[in-house]
Amino acid sequence: MKRYYITTPIYYVNSVPHIGTALTTIVADACARYQKRRGRAVYFLTGTDENAPKVHRVAQEKGIPTQQFVDEMAEVFENTWRALHIEYDVFMRTTEERHKRTATEVFRRLRQQGDIYEGRYEGWYCVSCETFFALNKVGDERTCPDCGKPLEYRDEPCYYFRLSTYTERLRDHILSHPHFIEPEVRRNETLGFMAEGLQDVAVSRSGTDWGIPVPDDSSGAVIYVWFDALLNYLTATDWLDRGDTYLDTWPPDLQLMGKDILPRFHATIWPAMLMALGLPLPERLYGHGWWIVNKQKMSKSLGNVYAPLEVVQTLSENAGCEMPYAVDAFRYYMLREMPTDSDAEFSLQGFETRYNGDLANDLGNLVHRTLSMLHRYFGGRVPEGARIDDTLAHLFVQQATRTAEAYEAVDFPRGLSEAWAIISAVNRYYDEQAPWTLHKQGETQRAGQVLYTGLEAVRILSVLVEPAMPQVAREIARLLNLESVPDWNATHQVGVLAMEHPLQEPKPIFPRLQAKPNAPVVQEPAQPQPEPKQAPSDALITLEQFQRLKIRVATVRSAEPIPNTQKLLKLTVDLGDERRTIVAGIAETYSPEALVGRQVLVLVNLQPATLRGVVSEGMLLAADVEGKAILLNPDQSVPNGACVR
């Protein structure tokens, strides 16, 4: 039988785990645990991405041998995940020999069959992002449009992966497999991204000796880190060495990740690579949203990055909650508020609210009050002759089913709230039946039935809660004197716990946080300074600002349309002391012939932009009349190069 194969991305080792990476990993773990409880064999992969040149640089800056650095960082990740009760089967490190062999072999095969070809790359490159950028994106500061760091100019031979040829097949696959990319927003986004065809991607890098060498290449190039990283999913199945038996694991049933790496990488390059290899594609790719803090992205520079274990530690201390349960509380919060379609707000206050409300008051208190009464009234044993209430039993089974459906759909916010419906139903039931009054009035039989019904709810809850809170589930099972948390089948049955079955003495699992409402016990980090708003476009500017614009008169010497464009003309203009090429979007108003010899006004100190492959070294001034550009020119003929002021 095929194993249920679930993956997280491998994480960059140049930063420590934060609540974003924790989210992906916890969601994956919850999915894995759910599948296990359903009785499936599960293979759960996570790991670290260690071959990036950036990693090498960071290590050098720290003065540590790179291998030692990645070893240490990988350990930090493993320790963090273990502390968060992540039960992975494989921790893949891309510096492992078997991974290097896989990546090398794939590269070689694709090159042999022509899916990888030799070309050349010339342009700006961000080492930090491992990405090339077109000239018109980089600005005159030559900084990375994504991370803002300085770019390097590269001009080098380079291998390309023929991604473009897979556009159609990929689109067909996405269209015919509605659940291939989830949630739907991401699917639409990917289709939009692909709409005008995919570009071949550079899959090698030069100028570094850290990484997996390109096979059969003497230039010293290494395989592009994303190309290698994606293949870790394949390495983990031992595809290279196992003949066809790797199919007991391959393809992945669920690949989880943040929304940022879905459209460009996992939903395009990755499946195209697999198509090229003739391998089955993953069943589902799921890209969740991001945590935002105070309405802003988490970032080191804003200082609003949370470390999961610190958050847990603080809660544990403030609430007096034992660490394993504080960890589970954190997992619960991550999953209950998990961003699915869009981003969601993370806050310590939100965490505390969930902790007190959902965990201490609802779940914890229900377990505690149920067991307390059973101890007080029935000597800590399942009451003799107790029968479960049919109405409630029906509800339990129904909610368990709904919870399962939501978990299956990676919708933990919904799944957990379906489970919590059981808790509020039992609290209401206790209120109506008042077993304490029944007991007082000597109606022992009735009281026993009511509490038995509640106890069965607790038993079922231990199962429903286990994917999110494994240690809490174990503790509940222990209180019920069960050897382990039951599997999911136990949620379809009621009346399972036998008469006279002994129960443990309860102790609150989640001690209530004692604090004034709205006054978080945990100190929020200092509010990051809001980004200065850009001045509105109608604000007044100074003369000095205006004088920074260098506008000069020029004569058009030549003009030709740029093929396959509607509006663009390529012009050569004469500024007296120099000639420049300018791309202008005026073809709808002017024919090339009408322009030659004409004088125009040119903004000459605008940063160059590449439009349709042509570098434009300035901008023509024109009046905008209902979208049509009407050129401006001097009142009388003036020398070329004359300045406008």
Place this chain on the structure above:
RNA sequence: GGCGGCGUAGCUCAGUUGGUGAGAGCGACCGGCUCAUACCCGGUAGGUCGGCGGUUCGAGUCCGCCCGCCGCUACCA
């Protein structure tokens, strides 16, 4: 500019294929209970469902336009 999405009670958000008087949680207020971790249960919030117009017997739910915000993308100049 194009594509996609969002804008629903103080806050965070649910609201399948259009149809009983528009919902949940949190917070607030009032009441009840006392087994329980000052917990739980019930009630109260009179919200132009971003704005305008349209289709319809009937629209947060469909169509058009507009405003605001976000993401992606582009032949923005």
